Amino acid sequence: MVTITDIANACGVSRATVSKALNGAPDVSRETADRIRETAASLGYLPNATARALKLGRSYNIGVLFSDETGGGISHEYFSRILESVKAESERLGYDITFISKDLGRMSMDYYEHAKYRSCDGVVIASADFQDPAIVRLAASEIPTVTLDYSFDNCSSILSDNVRGMEALVRFVHGKGHRRIAFIHGEITSVTQKRLASFRRTCAELGVPVPAEYIRPAVYHDPRSSGLATRALLALPDRPTCILFPDDLSFLGGMSELEKHGLAIPKDMSVAGYDGIPLSQVLRPRLTTYRQGAERMGAEAARLLIEQIEQPDTWIPQQITVEGELLEGNTVADIG
Amino acid sequence: MVTITDIANACGVSRATVSKALNGAPDVSRETADRIRETAASLGYLPNATARALKLGRSYNIGVLFSDETGGGISHEYFSRILESVKAESERLGYDITFISKDLGRMSMDYYEHAKYRSCDGVVIASADFQDPAIVRLAASEIPTVTLDYSFDNCSSILSDNVRGMEALVRFVHGKGHRRIAFIHGEITSVTQKRLASFRRTCAELGVPVPAEYIRPAVYHDPRSSGLATRALLALPDRPTCILFPDDLSFLGGMSELEKHGLAIPKDMSVAGYDGIPLSQVLRPRLTTYRQGAERMGAEAARLLIEQIEQPDTWIPQQITVEGELLEGNTVADIG
DNA sequence: TAATGTGACTTAATCGATTAAGTTAACGGA
């Protein structure tokens, strides 16, 4: 391994001078600096991030947290889009990313300890149980933290616009003439609550009644549970004309249930999803859904976090809401 | 930050003794060791991975490489399953994982340099253009490397069993009576070549003729291009009775094309996919496909890599082939 | 009794890079 000492020897200067030359310090002469840089290049010198981190107390490494337990793991489309954009933006800004988990080999530690152990400069919490004391501890710690789809006091956060997303969907189906709109929602989280509230408020604004039995619980990303919820809705004496699903994958469960009942989409039942995963746009009929701005969310998360890391003095917590877009498929019939 | 020095002071011993006590060295008395461990716990001591890495020349950190350019990014189901299992197994064995990329901020470096810079103990190459000189350099370097779905000399590799996967599919549809089997394949890579070869060989073994026009190129994970390939197949005077798609997502493109022609699956055309993504199993009809053993592949990759890192002397390159399973849906009609 | 051994420490060097503080020679101005 080529170190700063090798360059120093090769150039007949001290290690200090090499370090300064490579970092562009002012008190190295032009010629010496050039000579050092050339030698460094010719020897194939690479700085050692570890040594630098130890000395500087800055690792240029940020942790990302995807809690697997909540099922919001990396393999869900929405989260992998977020991960990918956090990664891309971080790299653009000169930071690597490392996963933060509970426990590591035989060491048992919580998220905060893990992040400390790896001396992460900051952490992006992308999917987690925000009630988990370990998450709360991390968010409340001195480590700069940005959360996605949840807000802690004193942490910046990036929020998908669930309020406006749900509103857009409701207004869209209302515009198509629907007045009996059912909503199958995922597990109760802050995201779900926002969508529920927005659903209710928008319906109220539009003068659309929302019978209690039109709101059915299910589990995100679980076609089976949405299928059951769909069945329950179909059993109602006063069936809805349109069903909003918790997400696109869940819609598939509903779809097969509708099929079983011999109901065609959108002729006999209108439906809409949420997320706008690529699949939704190649399905026939193309699914009407709301695509969250995951790419921008990830990028903004990285940007905010690194800003906080690099300018801790001027930093104040920020909440950024990222809008998505309504993907108007053809699963909502015009019954106006 | 609580360091080893704080513990040393609190216990009235030297830092060396603390380090030894915490690492279970034999030359520390029972009582002293206990006292040190208690003090460490009560002070909330956490080892500093950075300092340890610097001294030991071991970071307990492995790099993972998902080249974005090839489109085999993190967000594809197969790769995210691999990532997730590499992560889980690495963590179980006490290693963190960090993404390796080209370039980092204003530093331009190749993969090898990046891995060196972060002192990764090893690298898993999960998706990449294996012709890329930067990838070749990394694989040929002194850094332990495991590749997925590709073999380099002197590197261990984990291979999805494309040969047996394709064979299983062909034998399955053949068993259902199909004799005119078309195959839409993805871009020519080593994986694709294996599938193509296996397709041809199995057909030959079964005595099924394979007209050249039954083999159509397309692009992986791109429903549009598979749609076009499907259209070309349908235009043939002697239509196939069954189409094998490059992957499940691509099948969706074919599906909508079939729909346009008023052809029902599987009545008018049988189809099969590849990958076995969750979606494929909630679609109606349920897709016949081959699910690759991504979870085992990721876990084996991590295991092999860490084995090589920890026992470099006894190490020899290994190739492990991981079998998947045929998911027998109902998109293949029995026309026997 | 002297030599030898041993258990339980401490000392000090080391990993690679950074940086405050110190040194030295050259130069300018009075």
Add this chain to the structure above:
DNA sequence: TCCGTTAACTTAATCGATTAAGTCACATTA
């Protein structure tokens, strides 16, 4: 000529942990 200044270095401490080598008191053995 002498002093102050400045450019261009070097010295040495430091980040936190590890470990080979050294020390020392005490026990054992011939």
